[in-house]
Amino acid sequence: MQVNNMRKEHQNTQDRQANTSLSVCVLGFGVSLEEKLKQLFQQQPLYKNSYRLVPPTDSHMDVLLVNYDNPLALRKKDLLLNSLPAKPHIVAVSQGPLDKAPPYHIRGMLTAGRLMAVLASIPAPAGPSATLFAHPALAITPKPELAPTPVPVANVTALASKPRYRALVVDDSLAIQKSLELKLSALEQISGIDFSENGTTALAMADANHYDVIFLDVMMPGIDGYETCTRLRSNPRYKKTPIIMVSGKTSPLDEVKGVMAGCTTYLTKPVQDEAFQKLSVRVLAWLTARQPQEQSQRENANIVRH
Template identity: 50%
Template sequence: MDQYNNAAKCKVNNAHPQLLVGILGFDVADEEKLSSVFQIQRTNGRKYIPAKILANVCSDILVVNYDNLTALEEKDQILNAHPHTQIVAVSRGPLIDPPIHHIRGILIAARVLNVIDKVTVESSSELPSTPLQDVAEISPPQVPTTHTETNKTESTTTQINNGGYRVLVVDDSPAIQKSLEINLATLSQISVIDFADSGENALEKAETHQYDLIFLDVMMPGMDGYEACSLLRKKLEYKKTPIIMVSGKTSPLDEVKGIVAGCTTYLTKPVQSDEFKKLSIRVLTWLENKKTS
């Protein structure tokens, strides 16, 4: 979260109020819905501009999905850097200690705007270092967009670029999924990252898509990583696919169990950037050689 370390100042032009609205922790469908809502002409003269979370621009208003634990952690870091940012909470149900502005339930345009219009934003004397009119067009390098697919269990897909490798991350921990997503998003060879939160869901996705690389958690409810890996290896299309077991357990016995199940190698939790980088170089080199052979 280095992008939040440097505080930035925001300005609200009182004659023609243009307010930057950050959207945090939503899937693509809800993010697009909110962005469309913010573009509706307001009778009070306000103009809402959906903005990416950038180091040199702080949002006047931050709309946060309070059902997303990762988003809550990011929200706290943003507030540490930009204490004047106003928070609007969105949740499916009631919150124990909600902020002043809270949208509960379905994201209906009238309901969203009714809450947003009531937010009082503190202005300052300094402009953001990025021109206000350009903010909505800017996105940080390699920051992926996430949307939710609905199957028997909830999972997500991250589209980074086109023409690269497709990766499947299987882990029941949102924190580990996010950690691997951040690391994978730094690799230019990766185009799509899919997520599954169980062995069963991983097998379903493997039937739908062909993956070039799979990260597989060992300990999960229901089918564990060893069984999922063994079943994947029985499929002709996954006989040689690199399958990386992700686990905090790295005893010799665990490694033997992984080898017997058919895993390629291990990655230790919590994921360390240096270790991930070394592993990714090896795996991507193998994939590139396979492509050209």
């Protein structure tokens, strides 16, 4: 009877332990990666640390996974840290080194294996179940069928198995920004999306960061899209970058002006899903074909810079 009670209490302890999980909030990666994380977390065994995604509006989070290459995500991170009652563990993700990297830092491609290795090194929140399970009388060896199994990384699509690209959307219309954000977030190759409301800010952002594709409004306050495009093309980093003009003006003369400024092609407002999909297939295929050459050029630039 005593043994049965101990086992029953042990089972209750396991159930309570299974309900304890690390809550993870992600910033700056897009909807596609969040969906992959949901699938990945669902495959974790319940008797070990489990993980669940929570939105930025949640009042409690144990882990904050942040894209440090995304300025907007960094601003959101600072706001969250100032508002949360308990500070979460920061996991930084960046393509290059960071001046002040947090203790948990994933540099380079974000894959399922790398992410789960970092999450496994983060201590689980202390709770009553941890104390109960530590009691010698309850330290019962789990049955063989419950033994931990490795994370099936081979069966989970790598979070960055495909090349990852950053996009810049330049438009003074919040509606257009949101529309393009939704469309771009659905593309798994897009790792980050930044926004600018005018050409001057866009040029500064393009100088401080690297963007693989740029969506550019024509009519904006200050310098217009044509002038912004011309200046972007004068920067060696953006001589061959796809620059898509987004405009309600579709006359032949406007298209000629765009071509002369250096734009790659046009999208007409409001941007239709079919037109966007066709264009995205072409642009992503071109970027993927150029990926080895682009990587080599960036590495050479880094060597010269340092």
